[in-house]
Amino acid sequence: MKLSYYCDSCKQENFIKASAPTRVELQMFLGKDEIKERCKYCSHLNIKHLNRIMASPSKMISFIVGVAGILIGGFLIYLFGWLGALAFSIPAIIAAQQQKTVSTFNKTTIRRK
Numbered sequence: 148m149k150l151s152y153y154c155d156s157c158k159q160e161n162f163i164k165a166s167a168p169t170r171v172e173l174q175m176f177l178g179k180d181e182i183k184e185r186c187k188y189c190s191h192l193n194i195k196h197l198n199r200i201m202a203s204p205s206k207m208i209s210f211i212v213g214v215a216g217i218l219i220g221g222f223l224i225y226l227f228g229w230l231g232a233l234a235f236s237i238p239a240i241i242a243a244q245q246q247k248t249v250s251t252f253n254k255t256t257i258r259r260k
């Protein structure tokens with residue numbers, strides 16, 4: 148899972164380095180309600196309230212899990228026949244799990260002062 152915001156100036160998506168399962172924990176981790184970061188595309192200084200930070204599934208992890216699932220699944224089908232096809236459900240479970248953490252983050256908001 149990755150956390151990102153959209154730059155006010157050029158509307159490009161910027162990823163932030165901090166990582167937390169919910170906004171409340173992100174707030175505790177940062178010790179403040181907002182982040183101040185320079186856009187890596189246009190250097191505009193963005194001040195974003197944590198409620199405007201969005202989580203998204205990491206494409207890299209989905210890709211690796213998908214490829215590994217297909218390779219392992221193919222191998223198991225070769226060894227065990229159709230039973231090996233069960234291995235294809237593993238990437239689906241991991242993808243669903245990741246989707247769940249993303250929506251948990253996006254659903255929890257912190258109170259604005």
Ligand SMILES: [Zn+2]
Pocket residue numbers: 154155156157158159186187188189190191
């Ligand atoms: Zn920008």
